[in-house]
Amino acid sequence: MSNIIRPYGDTTGDGMVQLSFTLPIPHDKRSEGAAAQLAGKMGLDPVMVVHASQIGTSHTFFVVYGKANHLVNLDDVNVVERDYPLLTSKEVNSLVKERLGRKLVVVGACIGTDAHTVGIDAILNIKGFAGEKGLEYYRELKVLNLGAQVAVPDLVNRAIAEKADAVLVSQVVTQRDAHLHNTRELSAAFREALSPQDRPLLIIGGPRFDETMADELGVDQIFSRGTTPADVASYITHRLVSSKELVS
Template identity: 70%
Template structure:
């Protein structure tokens, strides 16, 4: 393909080949495999090839199908959220925090609800960090309070108030039945109820299943997805603090 129009690439350029995996609530047999191919064809894969099928207990089957799609992608219509702030080194972030606040920036982090997956929040907060970057604990001008996993929203709000938190970082990995959406909206509503208008801490959520542009809908200030580094988060917090002080 040329210009801004592209197709998926499998074996040769522009052949439209894609691989798709899914589970159907049927026992593994020939009928189940036929159902998987029917679904693939209805999704636009033609011809569709079944490359893997495995029983998931007595009543479910996991499939991988491979096939060519006719759909085209127009790159000119792709919308992304660009980072609107510069990435700062730890030294520059510390200097900016000291200049803006004249005290340490207080960050409270947690996994809320039933979510026990702390790898993401630990990668941002713990000194060992992620992707070669030290976590926020490494920053001299940041005080980190990591509450860990399965923290109830009222407890998070209470601890944030007790610590006089400037920012609250929440990680949500569990997404069954949109648990991450429900937990986040509950959390943001609780903070707005507990704080006077204009005094709510910076609310940041992260996780692999959040839509990047849904921060306003969820009532938070920022959403970070997979691959986010501690430096990106620290740089954003500095930017948001400076923005808020400018408004005030």
């Protein structure tokens, strides 16, 4: 099987793609021409404007459909693969109890001005996500969900006070790269407050994060779309218990 692929639209390898975007102009024939020209400069040829809808008085949302001539080499694709076993809640509880001898402390929050708690609640709250119970369900984990709009210094102080083993931060707001700025502020604050051996695991989650940026942002792990409580619990257990990096 070839590792060189093209997009699929009507027939295999025809290169057809659908693309949506917004332009800051009212909807008319000229705006549709501008949308087609933009798509052409992106490499779509031929291209069709298949949908246009005015937003307010001065913006238009477009959907275009066209042929991309670019090829993708699967050998050059760089992603973060899960390198630890996916554990059940029973397995996590058993490992923590047998090897750690105390409850593993997890502190979670949304930092900065981010008020979207859906992500952090899905991972931490007992009701969970996608049919999985959240970390509050794990009897050997002590979970503290600090909620939304938590200042970074307050999160650091609370993590230290609780002797947190892991800190989970969810970031949904991404305007002007707020999620990246907040994450860098978080990692810098923990580096300043604690030595590397005393610092808790820093785990960041959100739909717009690039999972390959963990080192660049100064955190231990980034989780993006589709993450479940089991993913996070298994990672924490692997890093802090299974690999024996934590000393009780």
